[in-house]
Amino acid sequence: MALASGVRFPARALLRPWSLLRDTTLGRSEPAAGGGGGGDGARLFGSQRVLVEPDAASGVAVMKFRNPPVNSLSLELLTELVISLEKVENDKTFRGVILTSACPRVFSAGLDLTELCGRNPAHYTEYWKAVQELWLRTYLSSLVLVAAINGACPAGGCIIALACDCRVLADNPKYHIGLNETLLGITTPFWLKDTYVNTIGHRASEQALQLGSLFPPSEALQVGLVDQVVPEDQVLSTALSEMARWLAVPDHARQLTKTMMRKATADRLLRQRDADIQNFVSFICRDSIQKSLQVYLEKLRQRKG
Numbered sequence: 001m002a003l004a005s006g007v008r009f010p011a012r013a014l015l016r017p018w019s020l021l022r023d024t025t026l027g028r029s030e031p032a033a034g035g036g037g038g039g040d041g042a043r044l045f046g047s048q049r050v051l052v053e054p055d056a057a058s059g060v061a062v063m064k065f066r067n068p069p070v071n072s073l074s075l076e077l078l079t080e081l082v083i084s085l086e087k088v089e090n091d092k093t094f095r096g097v098i099l100t101s102a103c104p105r106v107f108s109a110g111l112d113l114t115e116l117c118g119r120n121p122a123h124y125t126e127y128w129k130a131v132q133e134l135w136l137r138t139y140l141s142s143l144v145l146v147a148a149i150n151g152a153c154p155a156g157g158c159i160i161a162l163a164c165d166c167r168v169l170a171d172n173p174k175y176h177i178g179l180n181e182t183l184l185g186i187t188t189p190f191w192l193k194d195t196y197v198n199t200i201g202h203r204a205s206e207q208a209l210q211l212g213s214l215f216p217p218s219e220a221l222q223v224g225l226v227d228q229v230v231p232e233d234q235v236l237s238t239a240l241s242e243m244a245r246w247l248a249v250p251d252h253a254r255q256l257t258k259t260m261m262r263k264a265t266a267d268r269l270l271r272q273r274d275a276d277i278q279n280f281v282s283f284i285c286r287d288s289i290q291k292s293l294q295v296y297l298e299k300l301r302q303r304k305g
């Protein structure tokens with residue numbers, strides 16, 4: 001199976017990508033039996049860190065991140081997400097995916113800081129390729145993607161949500177969403193900045209990106225970062241209602257329109273992926289950047305409650 005970008009997967013995944021996918025939806029832990037599309041979706045999806053609950057009747061799969069404690073985007077989680085999304089996308093039974101968290105109170109804490117600290121350039125290269133790959137796969141997905149944001153959603157978590165077509169956020173003042181990279185001493189790459197601008201406009205992005213703003217639900221709604229804020233116990237049902245609204249539109253017309261709206265942004269990255277990786281690696285390897293990330297991680301570890 002060739003992925004668009006050449007993300008390097010663990011050896012067994014390269015030989016047999018579906019070996020990573022285990023049936024978790026039926027409570028079994030043995031490897032999935034098959035790899036083809038169609039048929040009994042319930043037997044085919046799911047992996048250690050990505051639970052997939054397929055509903056073939058509605059054509060919607062609920063995909064849950066399960067990388068406790070905070071769904072940080074480790075290389076493994078990124079890889080499993082890309083594979084799971086590709087698998088659902090290749091199965092013509094499905095027209096939509098709801099992305100949500102299986103971990104309490106956190107949608108995703110963003111990039112796994114332990115992947116960004118104290119590693120070597122080869123690791124950073126592999127890691128950044130996987131970040132690019134997940135963004136491309138979600139941003140350009142022909143499926144309808146709805147984010148059911150049932151927890152805190154900073155940085156990389158927000159990036160996943162932004163790549164979706166629609167965002168529903170739980171109304172809990174602790175569930176902040178936004179791109180806070182500057183507060184870690186790092187910057188947002190151009191393609192993520194572009195996604196932000198596409199969503200909330202230039203001036204709001206300029207302000208929020210420089211300040212590293214994390215918005216509570218009411219402000220996130222006001223600025224246009226999310227489409228709905230609802231009581232926590234209604235996040236999934238509202239995401240399903242939103243999904244029904246989007247699926248009421250004929251696929252081909254919706255997909256062509258999505259491509260028309262997103263292609264220029266994605267193409268900008270596709271044209272310079274290698275340069276973007278090199279830029280990231282040389283940036284992240286700087287002593288000063290490593291130092292600020294270490295300090296940030298240490299503060300996180302010390303901060304409890």
Ligand SMILES: CCCCCCCC/C=C\CC(=O)SCCNC(=O)CCNC(=O)[C@H](O)C(C)(C)COP(=O)(O)OP(=O)(O)OC[C@H]1O[C@@H](n2cnc3c(N)ncnc32)[C@H](O)[C@@H]1OP(=O)(O)O
Nearest residue numbers: 072109110111112113114152154155156187280283300301
């Ligand atoms: C050309 C230039 C390119 C530059 C590239 C930049 C790339 C930009 C794109 C994205 C950047 C990122 O995503 S960086 C990650 C930023 N994320 C954050 O700032 C969030 C940090 N986390 C939190 O705020 C909180 O953990 C939480 C609100 C998400 C949850 O709070 P809660 O109280 O429930 O949990 P704890 O804080 O106690 O955390 C539990 C446990 O998890 C560890 N943790 C948290 N976040 C991360 C993370 N992102 N990576 C790794 N580990 C993380 C935390 O340290 C605790 O660990 P211990 O139990 O060991 O103490």
